[in-house]
Amino acid sequence: MANWTELLELPVYQLNKADKKALFSTELFKLSQHHYQSCLAYRRIIDAVEPRFFFKENQPPIALAANIFKHHFLSSVEQQNIAKITTSSGTTSAQVSKIALDKENIARQQRVLTKIIKQWLGKKRLPMLIIDHPNVIKDKRSYSARGVGIQGLSLFGYHHTYALNEDMSINEDAITEFFSRYQNEKVFIFGFTFMVWQYFVKALQNLARSYPFKQGILLHSGGWKKLQQQAVSNDIFKQQTKQVLGNIHIHNFYGMVEQTGTVYVECEQGHLHCPVWSDIQIINVANMQELPKGERGVIQVNSLLPTSYPGHAIITEDIGILLGEDDCQCGRKGKYFSVLGRIEQAQVRGCSDTQN
Amino acid sequence: MTHKINLTELNWRFPLISEKQHIADIDSETLLAPFAQQLLDTLSELGRYLIRNSEKDANIVALGFWLRKSNLARIAKQYAGQERTAKGIVFHIAPGNVDTLFFYSLVVALFAGNISILRLSSQTSVIADKLIYLLNQFVGSNNAFYFLQDYIKIVQYQKNDQVTQQLSKLADARVIWGSNNTISSISAIPAKADAVDVCFPDRYSVAVIQLETTQQVIEAVNGLLSDTKAFYQQACSSPKVIYWLNTAQNLQQQFWEMLSAKLLAISDEMPLNESEYIAKTLYWQQVGILSERPVAAEVKNQMLTLIAVEEISREIVDAHCGIWCFLDMQLMSIAQLDVLEHCQTIACFGVDENVLNSKVANTEITAKRVVSLGQSLVFSHIWDGIDLIDMLTIREK
Structure with a gap:
């Protein structure tokens, strides 16, 4: 298994293509071996399709369809060692993914997230405004994706202030108090993209209110689907958010509950960057082959983090495009890409439900 | 809690005539005799019309072919000598998406002399829309087919128990296609006292x-x-x-x-x-x-x-x-x-x-x-082991 003391020392955005490839091919293969030995369900999947998978050294992993975590509970640790199960509510399905985490994975996710986020926020904790309501993190045993996100990022802030009330209305008193205290300092603002837009930016515009912070960083995540329906692009989002929050830095990031920790943050050029511990591939799902730079396809995410569940290679339901590797103008190494949206839903043709 | 929904305001897909005529004047007095010559003639004409206008859609051709006179006569013959009358008003709750199954359900009920109300889910396929279009065209093409407007009513609505409830009240029989959940939730909604439910669960x-x-x-x-x-x-x-x-x-x-x-x-x-x-x-x-x-x-x-x-x-x-x-x-x-x-x-x-x-x-x-092999999708009036004609008629002693 990987030496995490060393892995965590790696610079977040400095490994070039050759070095990263060397690292990933051996480490992902070790992870495949580990999960094969530790997770019966994973072993059955590999045996079903590639019984001689381990005959060849450093074979790329067989990626699991993300939805498998909605239908089956896949764990590579003993039941008593599962410390937390995180869940995600898919936007399109009532079923949720269940991800088994042991203490080691929880700690690792947090450490990796810290390394990545510090690249963008700096080393110091900042006063933090959360564009959500406080009850979203109440149930400590079973976090929702939103809860996981807020909980994970709260560590980078202090004086956590929730900008919304439970009914999603805006909590003007709280924001005003936060603003009057920190308007000249560097602040950290976090929220889910749609909520930031709908319940914060739009709400403030309706109230004709603005809080022009002198400096600060907004990190936001969670998908553009609803915003695309309203024809809100990233540019519009940035521009109008700046109108209510001042000239702050705004960074979208991409990530998923199946691989918590390794988030892909948008740089100054508007490109999402792979951190050293994870990587993406763009896949043509008709034949499961990797697509070259510039071609649209399904995003596969590979991460070195998951040891408690076999989630080191996952076919997502997102469409993306690889923009390049090692040569982004921002100077960061590694692959950079953009997310174009969700895959189109499957057509239903069977004798299935009449209930819609 | 229940408030009455004005059924005439629903999205009626067939017949396309002034709304007052749709549901208010459903009249079970006018039932036809099962397998009546008029039905045999009209349905086989409909079959030919569908094939002619299928634009080579295999599902529509198959449906048209199923409606050929010899097939209908063969079915009728299986009940020859039995005195049967139509059950009455049949409420079909069609599968969301098997594009043509609902139509078979309709024509079998009609052939047995019944009046049908068919509910389509909020999303229909291209083929379903086309079939409804062709049915409307067919009825308009000849005075002799006008009577179908009294025997077939097709409505489209998003899942709504209150509407299903009101339509169920009219029903002497319900034909329910869908998952076990759908079937149990619809079965829980009362129909007429002596109504039968014919259910086709997932298979x-x-x-x-x-x-x-x-x-x-x-x-x-x-x-x-x-x-x-x-x-x-x-x-x-x-x-x-x-x-x-x-x-x-x-x-x-x-x-x-x-x-x-x-x-x-x-x-x-x-x-x-x-x-x-x-x-x-x-x-x-x-x-x-x-x-x-x-x-x-x-x-x-x-x-x-x-x-x-x-x-x-x-x-x-x-x-x-x-x-x-x-x-x-x-x-x-x-x-x-x-x-x-x-x-x-x-x-x-x-x-x-x-x-x-x-x-x-x-x-x-x-x-x-x-x-x-090769005949799996061919419809039969005995479906899932259930004789639809038998279920949708009353056999006199």
């Missing part, structure tokens, strides 16, 4: 194939293709499991290679989207997890996935996504064949149908019917 189907010669391969491939093509293998009667009866490995291989090539050849006309490709991947991965016995999954190409298994369970069948994923099992003898309780159709090739029929008749296996 799955299988094929038993025995090949001895290379010549047979192509015939069997074409059979399986026509059983799976129309609804991308997602209809309940499309085979999902292929049982190979004493068939040499090289013939099986030839079979799959040929099917694989034929599917690839139609991949342009029947394109799959990214969700569907991922669904296929998810499915073989799920079968791997769900089976206690060894599984061998082989993705032949973008269209065809083969999953050799040694056991079939309800979970494995329920997870099936259609789109040409075949579960593949080997049989040494027909005696080894066993199917799950909710099996509908056994399609067979190179196998003595009588042997299978008697196994079904003796309830050694629970399937509802045995057909030749």
Whole structure:
């Protein structure tokens, strides 16, 4: 298994293509071996399709369809060692993914997230405004994706202030108090993209209110689907958010509950960057082959983090495009890409439900 | 709590006449005699009209062909000498998406002399829309067909228990297609006191194939293709499991290679989207997890996935996504064949149908019917073992 003391020392955005490839091919293969030995369900999947998978050294992993975590509970640790199960509510399905985490994975996710986020926020904790309501993190045993996100990022802030009330209305008193205290300092603002837009930016515009912070960083995540329906692009989002929050830095990031920790943050050029511990591939799902730079396809995410569940290679339901590797103008190494949206839903043709 | 919904304000798709005539004047006094000459003539005319205007849509052609006079007469003959009257008003709750099944449900009820109200879900397919369009055109084409407007009412609405409740109150019979959940939730809504519910829950189907010669391969491939093509293998009667009866490995291989090539050849006309490709991947991965016995999954190409298994369970069948994923099992003898309780159709090739029929008749296996490979999607008025004509008529003593 990987030496995490060393892995965590790696610079977040400095490994070039050759070095990263060397690292990933051996480490992902070790992870495949580990999960094969530790997770019966994973072993059955590999045996079903590639019984001689381990005959060849450093074979790329067989990626699991993300939805498998909605239908089956896949764990590579003993039941008593599962410390937390995180869940995600898919936007399109009532079923949720269940991800088994042991203490080691929880700690690792947090450490990796810290390394990545510090690249963008700096080393110091900042006063933090959360564009959500406080009850979203109440149930400590079973976090929702939103809860996981807020909980994970709260560590980078202090004086956590929730900008919304439970009914999603805006909590003007709280924001005003936060603003009057920190308007000249560097602040950290976090929220889910749609909520930031709908319940914060739009709400403030309706109230004709603005809080022009002198400096600060907004990190936001969670998908553009609803915003695309309203024809809100990233540019519009940035521009109008700046109108209510001042000239702050705004960074979208991409990530998923199946691989918590390794988030892909948008740089100054508007490109999402792979951190050293994870990587993406763009896949043509008709034949499961990797697509070259510039071609649209399904995003596969590979991460070195998951040891408690076999989630080191996952076919997502997102469409993306690889923009390049090692040569982004921002100077960061590694692959950079953009997310174009969700895959189109499957057509239903069977004798299935009449209930819609 | 219930408030009455003005039914005339719903989206009535047929007939397209002034709204007041739709539901208010449904009148069960005007029932027709089952198999009346007028019905036989009109339905067979409708069949011809559908074929003429099908634009080569195979599903519409099949429907038109089913409505041919000889087939209708053959059905009527099965009830000859029995004194039957129509049940009354039949409320059909159609499957969301098997594009033509609702139409069969309608025409059988009509042929039995009934008045039908058909509910379509909020989303209809292109074929369903086209069928409704053609029905409207057909009725307008000749005065002699106008009477259909009194016997068929098609309404489209999003799931709404109150509407279903009000329509159910009118019903002497309900024909309910759908999942077990749908059926139980609709059955819980009361209909008329002596109404019957005819339910068609989720089913799955299988094929038993025995090949001895290379010549047979192509015939069997074409059979399986026509059983799976129309609804991308997602209809309940499309085979999902292929049982190979004493068939040499090289013939099986030839079979799959040929099917694989034929599917690839139609991949342009029947394109799959990214969700569907991922669904296929998810499915073989799920079968791997769900089976206690060894599984061998082989993705032949973008269209065809083969999953050799040694056991079939309800979970494995329920997870099936259609789109040409075949579960593949080997049989040494027909005696080894066993199917799950909710099996509908056994399609067979190179196998003595009588042997299978008697196994079904003796309830050694629970399937509802045995057909030749290639005939799985052919509708029958006896569906899932339920005689629709019998259910939708009253037999006089």
